[in-house]
Every structure is written in structure tokens, then in C-alpha cells.
Amino acid sequence: MTGGHGVRAVARIRAVADGRGGTVLGELAGDGPLAPRRSRHPDGTGAAHVVLVGAMAAPLGGDRLRVEAVVEPGARLLVTSAAATVSLPGREPAPAHYDLDLTVGADADLEWLPEPVIAAAASSLRLWTRVRLGAGARVHLREEQVLGRHGEPPGRLTSRLTVHQDGRAVLDQSTDIGAGAPPGWDGPAVLGGNRALGQLLTTRTCAPTPVTGAAAFPVGEGLTLLTAVAAGAMEVRAALCSLSAQERVPAVTPAG
Numbered sequence: 001m002t003g004g005h006g007v008r009a010v011a012r013i014r015a016v017a018d019g020r021g022g023t024v025l026g027e028l029a030g031d032g033p034l035a036p037r038r039s040r041h042p043d044g045t046g047a048a049h050v051v052l053v054g055a056m057a058a059p060l061g062g063d064r065l066r067v068e069a070v071v072e073p074g075a076r077l078l079v080t081s082a083a084a085t086v087s088l089p090g091r092e093p094a095p096a097h098y099d100l101d102l103t104v105g106a107d108a109d110l111e112w113l114p115e116p117v118i119a120a121a122a123s124s125l126r127l128w129t130r131v132r133l134g135a136g137a138r139v140h141l142r143e144e145q146v147l148g149r150h151g152e153p154p155g156r157l158t159s160r161l162t163v164h165q166d167g168r169a170v171l172d173q174s175t176d177i178g179a180g181a182p183p184g185w186d187g188p189a190v191l192g193g194n195r196a197l198g199q200l201l202t203t204r205t206c207a208p209t210p211v212t213g214a215a216a217f218p219v220g221e222g223l224t225l226l227t228a229v230a231a232g233a234m235e236v237r238a239a240l241c242s243l244s245a246q247e248r249v250p251a252v253t254p255a256g
Contacts, residue, residue, distance in 0.1 A: 005062050005092065005094065006060060006061065006062025006063040006064065006090060006092065006094070006096070007032050007033065007058060007059075007060070007062075007063045007064070007065070008032070008063075008064050008065075009030070009031050009032030009033055009034045009058075009063075009064075009065050009066070010030070010031065010034070010065075010066045010067075010068065011029065011030035011031075011034035011035075011036050011052070011066070011067045011068070012027050012028070012029045012030070012067075012068045012069075013025070013027065013028055013036055013050050013067070013068070013069040013070070013077070013079065014026040014027035014028075014069075014070045014072065015048045015069075015070070015071045015072060015075040015076070015077035015108075016072045016075055017072065017073065017074035017075040017108075021046055022046035022047075023046060023047050023048040023075040023076050023077065024048065025038060025048050025050070026072075028050065030055075032055070032056065032058070032065075033054055033055050033056040033057070033058035033059075033063075033065065034052070034054075034055070034058075034065060034067065035052075035053040035054070035055040036050050036051070036052055036053070036067075037050065037051045037052075037053050038050060039051045039080075041078055042078075045076070046076070047076035047077060047078055047109070048075070048076065048077045048078070049077075049078045049079075049080070050077065050078070050079050050080075051079075051080050051081065051082055052067070052079065052080070052081040052082065052114060053081075053082045054081075054082070054083065054085065057086075057088060058088075058096075059085070059087055059088070059096035059097070059098050059125060060088050060089070060090035060091075060096060061088075061089050061090030061091070061092050061093065061094055061095060061096055061123065061124065062090050062091070062092040062094040062095075062096065063090065063096040063097070063098075064096075064097045064099075065096070065097065065098045065099070066098075066099045066100075066101065067099070067100050067101070068101045068102075069100075069101070069102050069103070069110070069112075070103045070105075071103065071104045071105055071108040071109065071110045071137075072105045072108060073105035073106040073107055073108055073134065074105070074106075074107050074108060075105070075108050075109075076108065076109040076110075077108075077109070077110050077111070078111040078113070079110070079111070079112050079113070079114065080113050080114060080115075081114035081115045081253075082115075082253070083115055083253050084115040084116045084117070084118050084146075084233075084252075084253060085098075085114070085115070085116070085117045085118065086117075086118045086120055086149070087117065087118065087119045087120060087123040087124070087125035087155055087157065088120050088123050089120070089121075089122040089123045089124075089155075094124075095124035095125060095126050095156075095158075096123070096124065096125045096126070097125075097126050097127075097128075098117075098125060098126070098127045098128075099127075099128050099129075099130070100112075100127075100128070100129040100130065101130050102129070102130065102131045102132070102141070103132045103134075104131070104132070104133050104134060104137040104138070104139055105134045105137065106134035106135045106136055106137060107134075107135075107136040107137065108134065108137050108138070109137070109138040109139075110137075110138070110139050110140070110141070111139075111140045111141075112139070112140070112141040112142065113140070113141075113142050114142070114143075115144075115252065115253045116144035116145060116146050116196070116198075116233045116252065117143070117144070117145050117146070117157065118145075118146045118148070118149060119145070119146070119147050119148065119154055119155030119156060119157040119178050120148065120149055120152065120155050121148055121149075121152040121153045121154065121155055121179075122155060122179075123155035123156070124155060124156040124157075124158075124180070125155070125156070125157050125158070126158045126159075127145075127157065127158070127159040127160070128159070128160045128161075128162075129141075129143065129159075129160070129161045129162070130162050131161070131162070131163045131164070131201065132163075132164045133163070133164065133165045133166065133220075133223075134166065135166050137165075137203075138203045138204075139201060139202065139203055139223075140200070140201075140202045140203070140204060140244075141200065141201040141202070142198065142199075142200045142237075142240065143159070143161070143198060143199050143200075144196065144197075144198040144233055144236055144237060144240075144252075145157055145159065145177075145196065145197055145198065146195060146196045146232070146233050147177060147178050147191075147195045147196070148195065153179060154177075154178040154179050154195065155178050155179060156176075156177070156178035156179050156180045156181055157175075157176075157177055157178050158174070158175070158176045158177075158181070159174060159175050160172075160173070160174040161173055161174075161199065161201070163201065163219065163220065163223070165220040165221060165223060166221070168220075170219050170220035170223065171201075171219045171220070171225065175190070175197070177190065177191060177197070190229075191229055192229065194213070194229045194230055194231055195231060195232065196229065196230050196231065196232050196233050196235065196236045197227070197228065197229045197230075197236060198227070198228050198229075198233075198236040198237065198239075198240050199225060199226065199227045199228075199240075200225070200226040200227075200240045200243070200244055201219075201223070201224075201225050201226075202223070202224055202226065202244055203222050203223055203224075204244060206224050206226065206243055206244055207242060207243055207244065209242070209243075211228070211239045211242045211243050212239070213228055213229050213230055213235075213239055214226065214227065214228035214229075214239040214240065214242070214243050215227055215228075216243055226240055226243045226244060228240050228243070233252045234252050237252055
């Protein structure tokens with residue numbers, strides 16, 4: 001839906017256990033620039049796989065986009081994206097908003113592994129990820145953010161991650177980086193001159209080996225937050241994969 005204040009769009013994903021060890025998609029819908037597509041899971045394990053496809057340029061200034069994903073008890077879902085998400089300036093000076101609302105039921109499993117979010121020059125994006133985990137839920141959620149495309153100055157990216165585990169708040173953190181952000185965002189306490197950062201929220205076992213520019217923090221019962229800063233998206237992904245003991249580093253898909 002479009003209007004005088006940008007595009008409003010919602011995508012909905014609901015994964016349901018089929019009772020035979022697999023997962024089916026009970027709901028898969030999107031509008032505007034949000035086009036979720038069913039795909040075959042790369043491991044052939046019976047889990048559902050959804051690819052988020054950008055049907056049009058977005059988010060632009062003034063847009064409000066929202067993705068809602070529910071993994072019902074016992075179900076397994078992998079969500080990836082076809083390309084990086086590029087935040088662009090719009091006709092209006094207002095920032096764009098992109099909300100992710102993710103619910104993982106009891107003994108369910110969610111892998112959320114999209115391509116990076118890129119804040120193009122003169123853009124402003126506010127990204128809020130809300131995660132709710134039921135008892136025994138498993139999650140492997142990666143977020144990567146890059147300031148500016150190659151050879152251009154950074155846009156602004158304000159992000160927040162909130163996590164509830166079995167009804168209890170275990171994490172609420174935010175960052176504000178890029179052109180127009182409060183002073184210090186590029187200093188040694190935040191990016192330290194780097195242009196990319198990432199975080200990985202996981203219930204998987206993490207590697208004890210230190211990685212330059214990265215750190216791991218326990219945030220809940222069997223839940224760890226890994227963070228990394230680096231010169232670019234590929235270096236951030238490599239650091240997160242090293243900390244999460246992932247043997248192969250998936251290639252970063254360029255913006256398209």
C-alpha cells in the first residue's frame with residue numbers, strides 16, 4: 001500500500017509441524033516490496049525454507065515495512081533473502097522503518113539468515129527486531145549492517161534487538177550509527193573506523209577461540225549473542241561464523 005508518507009507493507013510467514021517430522025507453511029503472504037517465496041531447504045531435512053525477495057526498491061524514506069514470522073511448536077524454519085536490503089533516501093526526509101517480529105514456539109527451530117542491510121548515502125533506516133522464544137526453542141539469527149555502498153559516504157542506521165525467552169526479557173540493545181548519529185559512533189568504543197557490523201543470536205554451541213573484532217555474551221538460558229565489527233560484510237560474516245563454530249562461510253550476496 002502506498003500513500004503520502006511512503007509504502008506500508010507486511011509479510012507473514014507461519015511454519016507448522018506436520019506431525020510426520022516435517023514442517024509445512026500454514027501462511028505465506030506479502031505485499032508491496034515484500035515478496036516471500038517458498039523454496040527447498042538446502043539440507044533436505046524436512047524443515048521449511050522461505051526466501052525474502054524484494055519486489056521493488058525499498059525501504060525508501062517514509063516507508064514502513066514489517067515481517068512477521070511464527071514458528072509453531074515443533075516446527076523448523078529457515079529464512080534467507082535473495083539479495084542485500086538497501087536503504088535509500090526517499091522523496092520525504094522521514095526515515096524508513098523496517099520491523100521484524102519473530103516468534104519461535106516451544107521446541108521449535110528458527111534459522112534467520114538474510115543478506116546484509118546496507119545504509120546508502122543520505123538514507124535513514126530504523127530497524128527493530130523483536131524475538132520471542134518459547135520453552136526449549138532454538139534460534140540462529142544473523143543480522144549484518146553496512147554503512148554505504150562501495151565508494152560512497154554512509155547513511156544512518158538505527159537498530160534495536162529485543163529478546164524474550166520463555167516470557168522473560170533477556171536482551172534489549174540498540175545502536176545508532178552513520179551520518180547524523182550521535183557523536184562517537186565511529187570511535188573506538190563503537191565501530192573504530194570500520195564500516196560493517198553484525199550480530200548473531202544463537203542457541204548453538206559457540207567456539208571458545210577469540211576472534212579479532214568479535215565477542216560473545218551469554219544473554220539467556222543456553223542463548224548467546226555474538227557481535228563483530230570489520231571493514232566489510234564478508235569479514236563480519238567470517239568472524240561470526242568463526243565464533244559460532246560454523247565450518248563454511250556462506251558468500252555475501254551483493255545488492256541487486
